[in-house]
Amino acid sequence: MAEYRVTGLSPEVIGELIAEVGPLWHERHQARLTARRRQRAVGAGAKHKLVFVDRLLATLVNLRHGTTHDVLACWFGVDRSTITRAIGEVRPLLAQRGCTVAPAVRLRTLAEVIEHLGTGGQTGIIDGTEIRVRRPAAGRKDRDTFISGKTKQNAVKTMVVTDVEGRVLFCSPVRPGSCADITQARQLGLAQLLADGPFLEILADAGYQGMGAQTGGRVVTPPHRKFKKNAPSWYEERHEQQRKAHSSRRIRVEHGIAHLKNWRALARHLGRREHMSDIVQAVAGLLSHQQTAVLARGHRA
Incomplete structure (x- = not known):
């Protein structure tokens, strides 16, 4: 066992x-x-x-x-x-243990994550991920709030923060699947924490466009498309290069999410939705502890 x-x-x-x-x-x-x-x-x-x-x-x-x-x-x-x-x-x-980033250092809140990244001059990466859950019973008022606009399935959503190596630093409590990524980030106070905290760079996908202006450019998203129709060929090539360059920088968060989803409790949950926040944060803490132990063994070797 x-x-x-x-x-x-x-x-x-x-x-x-x-x-x-x-x-x-x-x-x-x-x-x-x-x-x-x-x-x-x-x-x-x-x-x-x-x-x-x-x-x-x-x-x-x-x-x-x-x-x-x-x-x-x-x-x-x-x-x-x-x-x-x-x-x-x-x-x-x-x-309750939080995510382990060093043998004696734990990150339990988003504010601690921002402080940790800012102190070390590191870049953070954020993304939202969805976990399928059971549909609420017929007749409940919140039955439609769990339907994801992306997958059209009943789900809950959590915001994941990793470093540039893909190490999980934070997983937020879950929200219903109908909640947009940027809305969840605002509800967690990310914009205020970045505006009031140290200067650091947070990479995000197009779902967080608009937060860059609110945080003084601390949240970096893919470039906006200026031409919707009849774009010049030079612009198409340049826009594609910029988009791929940004995607290659933030791909590590996708790897971190993939490691989280290796824990089957986060692939699809058939139990009570009320337990999902504890499940997500427990798995994040366990995964980060194992990742830190592996890195420590590598340094000793």
């Missing part, structure tokens, strides 16, 4: 997760036990059949491969409700 092909993480990273998340889970568990009136002392009664390490592994396999709770219950020899409760306890703890 702890193999890389099963969890997507190396044994070293899993060991670090156990050491970091285990005490947090134990603390929350003890707080729940002492928060209510009891007839027996804390620690009395039946013991957990599913220890924390198994709870963490079950959560990782669920996120990596989208394995159903029924299958995980058979693997670990417990009831399905035990797996559901275990994943519901561990997943928020993973989501």
Whole structure:
């Protein structure tokens, strides 16, 4: 169960997760036990059949491969409700960790990401990605808000920020699929953070055109097309060169999104939509932790 092909993480990273998340889970568990009136002392009664390490592994396999709770219950020899409760306890703890950019540095908010990029003089890349979800039940008022204008399917959307190497730095909480990329960025306060923060360059696609003027040129998008009809041949060639040059610079964010989608929980989600923000941020944190560990091993070698 702890193999890389099963969890997507190396044994070293899993060991670090156990050491970091285990005490947090134990603390929350003890707080729940002492928060209510009891007839027996804390620690009395039946013991957990599913220890924390198994709870963490079950959560990782669920996120990596989208394995159903029924299958995980058979693997670990417990009831399905035990797996559901275990994943519901561990997943928020993973989501709160943030993205790892160094062994002792975590980025949890968009403001911290902008400060990190500005301090290091780095270029950031942003893009929105969609995750298919179940359609809301008939009769609900928000049934049409999840329909994506791009794919015409029910989806939620998250904004991904990477560096020029494609390392994931931030994944935002999800929004319904009908929300435009630039609207989501504005709601996250990206324009204000860039206008008030250090000068840095953020590469984006055409979905963010208009933010460059709001941020003093910090958001760089593909060049506008000045001629809609009857464009001179020299302009067509020049515009195509500029567009390809910009695309080649921001292609790394597509690689980062592809690594995120390797976790099957982000390919298509068949569970509750309310859990999607935690799922996205938990996967982003796990992936960035593994990427940082691989880079650290490469530097040591």
